[in-house]
Amino acid sequence: MNADIDDEKLHITELTRQQRRVLGVLVEKAYTTPEYYPLTLKATTTGASQKSNRSPVVSYEEDDVMDVLEELRAMGLVGEVHTDGGRSARYRHYMRHKFDFSEPQLAILTELLLRGKQQLGELRSRASRMVPIASQADLKTELIALQEGGYIQADGPLERRGIQVDHNWYTEREGNKLTASAAPATASDATQPTKPVPAPSTDSIYSDDEVQEIRARNSQLMDDVKSLQDEIESLRSEFQQLNGQFDDLRRALGG
Numbered sequence: 001m002n003a004d005i006d007d008e009k010l011h012i013t014e015l016t017r018q019q020r021r022v023l024g025v026l027v028e029k030a031y032t033t034p035e036y037y038p039l040t041l042k043a044t045t046t047g048a049s050q051k052s053n054r055s056p057v058v059s060y061e062e063d064d065v066m067d068v069l070e071e072l073r074a075m076g077l078v079g080e081v082h083t084d085g086g087r088s089a090r091y092r093h094y095m096r097h098k099f100d101f102s103e104p105q106l107a108i109l110t111e112l113l114l115r116g117k118q119q120l121g122e123l124r125s126r127a128s129r130m131v132p133i134a135s136q137a138d139l140k141t142e143l144i145a146l147q148e149g150g151y152i153q154a155d156g157p158l159e160r161r162g163i164q165v166d167h168n169w170y171t172e173r174e175g176n177k178l179t180a181s182a183a184p185a186t187a188s189d190a191t192q193p194t195k196p197v198p199a200p201s202t203d204s205i206y207s208d209d210e211v212q213e214i215r216a217r218n219s220q221l222m223d224d225v226k227s228l229q230d231e232i233e234s235l236r237s238e239f240q241q242l243n244g245q246f247d248d249l250r251r252a253l254g255g
Contacts, residue, residue, distance in 0.1 A: 012075060012098065015113075015169045021048050021058070022068045023077055024113035026093040027106065028053075031130035038081050038090035041066060053126070055115045104142045107131040109151060109167055117166035117178065120158075153178045 015023065025047035030037045039047065045065045051057050069091055072078035076098060080089050095106060107130035111123060118126070124139045133139050143165060146152040154165045155178040170176040 012077070013169070014171045016068075016071075016171060017174070018060070018064070018068045019072055020113045020167075020169060021054075021060075022065060023072055023093060023095075024110050026078065026091060027095055027110040028114060028130065030093065031107065031110075038083070038092035040088045040090055041069070042088075044069070044091060053114060102142065102145075103131045104133050104138070105146055105151075107133075108139070108142055108146065112152065112165070112167040113169070117164045119162060119164055123165065155179060 022044060025044055026037075026039060029039055029043070029047055036043060041062055045060055045062045048054075048060050048065060049058060069078055069080075073080065077094055079092055079094055081092055083090060095101065099106075101109065104127070107127040108123065110130065111127045112118065115126070120136060120139060120143075124133050124136060127133055127139075133142070140158050143152060143154075143158055147154065147158070151168055152165050153168045154163055156163050158165075164178060166176070166178055
C-alpha cells in the first residue's frame with residue numbers, strides 16, 4: 001500500500017447521500033453477484049435505484065450516477081476498468097485500498113450505507129448476505145472496532161437491548177447523529193411511584209433476542225425475493241435491448 005493512499009485515508013470523513021448509495025452498491029454487488037462485477041454504468045444505476053435492501057428508495061438517472069462515480073474516482077474510492085471483450089467501461093470499489101477493514105466490517109458498513117440505522121439483529125442478518133457473521137457476539141466485536149475508529153455511531157451502549165447503530169459518514173449539513181436514549185434510573189427515581197410491571201409471558205418458547213432474530217431473517221427473506229425480482233426485471237430489460245439490436249443488425253444485413 002503506497003504512502004499516498006495511506007495519507008488519503010485521513011481525509012475521508014463524510015460522503016454525500018448519492019456517494020454513499022453508489023459506493024454501497026459497488027461493494028454489495030462485489031459480494032453478492034461477483035459474476036457481474038465490476039459493474040457497468042447501467043448496472044450501477046439499477047442497483048442504486050432498486051426497491052429492495054435500500055432506504056430510502058430513490059430513482060437515479062445514468063447521468064447522475066456517472067457524476068457520482070467521477071466524484072468517487074477523484075476520492076480514490078472507485079476505479080474504472082475495461083474487461084477483455086467488453087465494450088462498456090466498468091466500475092469497481094477500492095475500499096480495501098483506502099481502509100483496513102476486516103471483511104465483516106466492510107459488509108456491516110456497506111449495509112449501513114445502503115439502509116441507514118438498524119438494530120443489531122437485523123444488521124447481522126442483512127450483512128451476513130455478504131459475509132458470514134456467526135453470532136451477535138461476533139457482530140459486536142466488529143462494531144466495537146468500527147466505533148473506536150469513528151466509522152459508526154450508536155444511540156447507547158452496544159450491550160443494551162434494542163440499540164441502533166449507523167454509519168458516521170453523513171455530511172455536516174445532514175446531521176443524522178444518533179443520540180442516546182433516556183438515561184438509566186437514578187437512586188432518586190426510586191422514591192417516585194411506579195406502575196406494576198406485568199409478569200413475563202410464558203407462552204413463547206423464544207427469548208426476545210431470538211424473536212428479533214427471526215423477524216430480521218423473515219424481513220431479509222422478503223428483501224431477497226424483491227431483490228431477485230429486481231434482477232430478473234433488469235435482465236429482461238437487457239435481453240429486450242439486445243434483441244432489438246439483433247433485429248436492427250439483421251435488417252441492416254438484409255435478413
